[in-house]
Amino acid sequence: MRFLFALFFLLATATQAGDIGTPSNMPKPVKASAHTYYVQGLAGAASSANQGFMSNAGFVVTPEGVVVFDALGTPVLAEGLIRAIRKLTSQPIKRVIVSHYHADHIYGLQAFKAIGAEIWAQRGGQEYLASEEAQLRMQQRREDLFPWVDEKTRLLPADRWLSGDESFELGGLHFSLHHVGPAHSGEDMVMLVKEDGVLFTGDLVFKGRVPFVGDADSAAWLEALERLAALKPAYLIPGHGAAAPDAAATLQFTRQYLQYLRQTMGKAVENFVPFEEAYARTSWKKYEKMPAFHEANRANAYNTYLLMEKESIAPAK
Numbered sequence: 280m281r282f283l284f285a286l287f288f289l290l291a292t293a294t295q296a297g298d299i300g301t302p303s304n305m306p307k308p309v310k311a312s313a314h315t316y317y318v319q320g321l322a323g324a325a326s327s328a329n330q331g332f333m334s335n336a337g338f339v340v341t342p343e344g345v346v347v348f349d350a351l352g353t354p355v356l357a358e359g360l361i362r363a364i365r366k367l368t369s370q371p372i373k374r375v376i377v378s379h380y381h382a383d384h385i386y387g388l389q390a391f392k393a394i395g396a397e398i399w400a401q402r403g404g405q406e407y408l409a410s411e412e413a414q415l416r417m418q419q420r421r422e423d424l425f426p427w428v429d430e431k432t433r434l435l436p437a438d439r440w441l442s443g444d445e446s447f448e449l450g451g452l453h454f455s456l457h458h459v460g461p462a463h464s465g466e467d468m469v470m471l472v473k474e475d476g477v478l479f480t481g482d483l484v485f486k487g488r489v490p491f492v493g494d495a496d497s498a499a500w501l502e503a504l505e506r507l508a509a510l511k512p513a514y515l516i517p518g519h520g521a522a523a524p525d526a527a528a529t530l531q532f533t534r535q536y537l538q539y540l541r542q543t544m545g546k547a548v549e550n551f552v553p554f555e556e557a558y559a560r561t562s563w564k565k566y567e568k569m570p571a572f573h574e575a576n577r578a579n580a581y582n583t584y585l586l587m588e589k590e591s592i593a594p595a596k
């Protein structure tokens with residue numbers, strides 16, 4: 280009896296410690312190719328239920344070190360990713376490539392910085408760091424994702440700000456970084472691992488949930504998707520959702536969603552239909568059952584409506 284009580288007590292405290300110290304959703308790497316791995320966040324917007332694990336990150340193991348792509352949405356998740364990498368290789372984690380400065384991809388950076396990894400990002404990220412939006416987002420996450428995001432969670436600048444495309448070699452593997460923004464954000468960057476044909480796209484590509492469009496320029500985003508297709512990757516790892524060998528098909532979901540927003544909202548603008556009415560009249564059947572629909576779709580449509588108004592006044596070149 281005493282033993283049972285002790286066991287119960289132990290289990291109870293272990294669960295409690297688990298609630299505070301370690302999220303139950305820890306990143307589990309999936310091997311994508313000879314050298315690349317990725318972890319897939321849960322579908323949906325950031326919430327206490329998913330503990331901020333709702334975006335993907337990846338890494339490439341070379342004989343001379345590890346390159347990480349994106350840092351996940353909380354420091355604890357990033358520490359979990361570091362532990363997972365350590366289980367696969369003893370090579371040092373040399374570099375973190377940041378796809379863009381959105382909370383769910385950068386709040387884990389401090390964990391990588393603490394182990395000496397160098398952070399690389401496109402220069403446009405500086406604008407985000409200086410913005411009020413960045414502060415407001417941090418406040419929101421400290422409330423919604425406490426204790427995973429708290430007063431100790433910091434926004435980190437890159438150690439190396441890039442201005443455009445860049446390439447490097449590590450351990451015999453060739454990496455090319457492409458600045459494809461402004462698209463989903465101003466500073467979007469994708470990474471192609473040439474020998475493996477694997478493309479990490481960041482949030483240019485979403486799968487299995489309604490994309491977060493925010494105030495993105497969807498016309499530029501659609502053009503950027505064509506640039507990704509032209510790289511002809513053998514395997515594509517999106518910012519959200521499952522990776523897939525069929526890169527063309529994986530791009531298609533995001534492309535169609537953006538096109539649908541532009542088409543429906545563009546038509547409303549053309550006919551002077553007010554937004555509320557246009558939104559109510561539009562069929563969202565294809566998307567309304569998907570994760571993040573309630574959090575993202577209306578704002579995506581509204582921002583697209585405003586964008587289409589702007590485009591109708593000053594037609595794009």
Ligand SMILES: [Zn+2]
Nearest residue numbers: 381463482491
């Ligand atoms: Zn994003």
